[in-house]
Amino acid sequence: MVDDIPFPLPTQPVRLVDRFRFFMRSLNMSYRTEQAYVHWLLRYIRFHDRRHPDSMGVVELEAFLSHLAVDLNSAINTQRTALNALMFFYNKFLNKNIEGLAPVRATKHRRVPVVFSHDEAVRIIQRLEQPYKLAVQLMYGAGLRLNECLALRVKDVDFSGNQLIVRAGKGGKDRRTVLPQALIGDLRQQIIIVQKLHELDTVEGFGEVYMPNRLSEKYPEQARSLTWQFLFPSANRSVDPRSDVIRRHHLYDGTLQRKVKDALREAKIFKHASCHTFRHSFATQLLVAGYDIRTVQELLGHSDVKTTEIYTHVLNKGGLGVRSPLDAF
Structure with a gap:
């Protein structure tokens, strides 16, 4: 896709x-x-x-x-x-100045995001096979959105700087986030898999990957380089219907979503959750650990700290931190 x-x-x-x-x-x-x-x-x-x-x-x-x-x-x-x-x-x-709009406003509902406990996140991850497991670990361990995770290229994993580079995230912004040390071995292994797949594609006369903003025209040799290959390549090559070029794109997001739904069911976790819940859980776990909210905002790529502040409402305090009378017995 x-x-x-x-x-x-x-x-x-x-x-x-x-x-x-x-x-x-x-x-x-x-x-x-x-x-x-x-x-x-x-x-x-x-x-x-x-x-x-x-x-x-x-x-x-x-x-x-x-x-x-x-x-x-x-x-x-x-x-x-x-x-x-x-x-x-x-x-x-249209350069047609429109002012003074007064539509009926939608009702503002403050919804607290669904989050996983660390134990729940681990139970789900353990039920996934590679490469889906690694992708979900990055969403949870680095706070990535689904599309940000699947769009990662080999060059975006900065081992020496201990960081992941998210290119053109929400709002078209680039940002840096944490590289989980626990995943370094698996990431290196994944890059080896990407390299072998790319070598096979090249031998068979393919190996070109999609590059944004017409960069393939400016740097035509880079489209066939390992550094620009997707970190999570699709198992099959496909024809780009827009250009008729046969390429290997990244994993289809719908496939990963289905894998996570299956793992949720197998783990018997009955929350209205999705891949994005791992990003919510990343933010919550950092705040629980005492990290400054501005740091969490930067890692998540939120333009407004108010967006990040919603996670303060789901910290592990139960009903507003109140102790139930039943727990006194």
């Missing part, structure tokens, strides 16, 4: 959506942001019976955003993302 690779656009795009995508790429915005913004633009257009956005304005925007809150009962973050996407489209792309 190559759904995280931007598909090519016409040199001179004509369709509105293609022109919008072209504009975002000219600003080096992340592909996930591009996908989200196009998604909300299309939903907005369809909601108004496919009218051209240039013929609409404040009234139509308020109607759509209110529809999300009132009719669909969308979460506040969903409505906020839609608002950001449409404001960017109007104010930046």
